[in-house]
Amino acid sequence: MSENTNLVLVEDKAGVRYITINRAEAYNSLDKELRLALIEAFRNAQKDSEELGSAVRAVVLRANGKAFCSGQDLKEQLRDTQNRTGMEKVVEEYNPMTELLAGISVPTIAALQGPAAGAGWGLAMACDFRVMSTAASFKGAFTGVGLAADSGLSQTLVDCVGRAKALQLLLLDRKVPAEEAAELGLVEQLVEPTELEATVEELANNFAAGPTAAYKEMKALVKNTAAISEAAAAEAEAQLRLFNTADHSEAVAAFLGKRPPQFKGE
Template identity: 40%
Template sequence: MADLLTEVKDRVLYLTLNRPDKLNAMSAEMMGALVDNLSRAATNPEIGAVVLTGAGRGFCSGGDIGGMRERNENANAGATQTIEDRVAGLRRGEEASLMLHEMAKVTIAAVNGPAAGAGLSLAMACDIRIASDAARFGTAFAKVGFSGDYGGTWSLTHLVGSAKARELYFLADVIGADEALRIGLANRVVPAASFKDEVHALASRIANGPTIAYGYMKANLNAALNHEFNELLDREAWGQTMTGRTEDHREAVKAFLEKRPPTFKGR
């Protein structure tokens, strides 16, 4: 069975990490498929939002520890990649985090269970994180002598602040869904019994909303992390002008005056 499952429902693309027997630990096939599907979704007008989740009881446990052991044993035997090849391969996989963060569509991590290491990094690269009350979060890297990848140090610092991010990385303690919500790592916590329904309700609401406006909003919010206020004013003026030329804007104004819900078409 494929390591990544895909489904489109109500303009929502569901990408499901699918190695449930290993808590959806990453594989080369999984990450290659994830990058490919995100790349296609980014330019597909039929996709209004993307949900990343995991099969079974976990979201993603990060790197495959068994694979790490095999790689280390091969290295000891002299059969190993060069450092340059290893870095290049890791960067190819890390493009998944970059696309989740930058693509002009709203991305949602549906954290149904444990999210650790690079799996947590993937969740943090998304715009919104909805956590089941069964979810658990941990950076995990310190436990296996790694420094971290997939953008997690950047994302966690911006989500919870430098002091808390350092604590979570250095100690690698696991926190529950309620604590993740309290510190700003999760946006919402919902009961496991209604998790899928609540995720879909939110995702389909976004996917059928003013998706062009969302794209400009996301670009502005990303820029706000690193740009000065005056630069944001310029970006907002441009985006506001461009979205004011869309069919969605005209429909929303008309619907407001007619006292009815708008029907957005993403154009």
Template identity: 40%
Template sequence: MPETVTREDSAGVATLTMLRPGLSSASRRELLGLVQDVAADESVRAVLLTGTGRAFCVGQDLNESRVRREAAAEPAEDPDQPLPVLVEEYNPLVLALSGLRVPLVVGLNGACAGAGLGLALTGDLRVAAAGAKITTAFAGVALSSDSGVASRLVHCVGGARAAELLLLPEPFLSETALQWGLVHRVVPPERVLAEAWALAARLAAGPTVAYRAIKTVLATAATDSLEETLALEARLQTRAGQAADHREAVEAFLAKRPPVFTGH
């Protein structure tokens, strides 16, 4: 059994729950393994990532970080050489979550900071607890950003606000995050898991092939030219139009009945 992360499957939704607020090496590796497992599981049609208690994820376990730093015999010979922990653990985890071919819903049950914000922003849809505190945190411990936070913030809130949030890492509430577009829904804390799971279940019952195409377009739409986006849309819609889910959607519409999607 995992010590820091659990997986529970129901109705096509794989729920991954982080049991500790801080990201230790063990939790990063366990979460990455579970994300890779659900990515390879064809029965999974949506993923829900959440935490427990009063925190979703507050980023790096600073106690573990201090121990690792003190255990280092000598400083790195090349200060420009990336830290192995970033290259081998953080980056693969963010890429694995971002690269899921099925929709990812994040249930922000509580506080979210640093790399935890990076994990949250990999979600396609985010449901947050009312009053939850969010912060970039990095500059507060004299670090630059990691886990894709800078890139995601620029895309979500624009360069000016991203700079403010990173340079002046003051906490803000989920209600403000909703106004800025960083989260999609804010609900009472006791309703976060139920609301996020219901959203994931709705997506799991939907047209998976179309969702996959939409995720692909959204991943590059902000940086591609209009011509490139149009060409990509044409290819992806052609594929989606040949899928069983599209035929079912058309037949259901004409028959005036709810569609039943199979994910193919």
């Protein structure tokens, strides 16, 4: 199978479904069109992997360009903030996107060739495994624009590093370099950029050649997708409360104006 929807490229090879985010010119930031394309790709991957004897026995999420995914498209966010539109996108688009990815029954791998911020970090954490290039990094990028986490990150990050460390990373909102990410256990493998593709392919092929039924049952036992969905729903409520705050409007305008934000706490 090979499919090209421009913003999201889908290809099946040797039992592995490769889903590639392809909005490199915008650092793979998530606008409405890309969110909907990812929802479709994840839904199809979930459906195809559940079929008996399916050819999809592992899924790789990767991206073209310098960034894995820089999160929400802030130009779209500024328009939404100014026009009081888009307040439904977390519930209608971000949450289904996360839930479908987390709910894929076979092993999933995020291949991080570059920075993952905001919802981009959330998508990576919704996967079962993360293989990271030394050129990549993580960043919350939520509090810096006056918002709370989305894409289930408030749950998946806690699951991975514990509540205290997750809170520290999200509140301080600093960049987490690849080496620190590996030390924290956020990624399974840290490799040089030239080794990323081969490392991911080897891991994915190992899963595709393995006991898929056992992998599915083990994943269902260990991965609490219901908790991720519950967290995403709570995040949506928090985002709705914060969407119309003065601090959020100021943060987005300041970012696009390339100046420091002046927060008032309101």
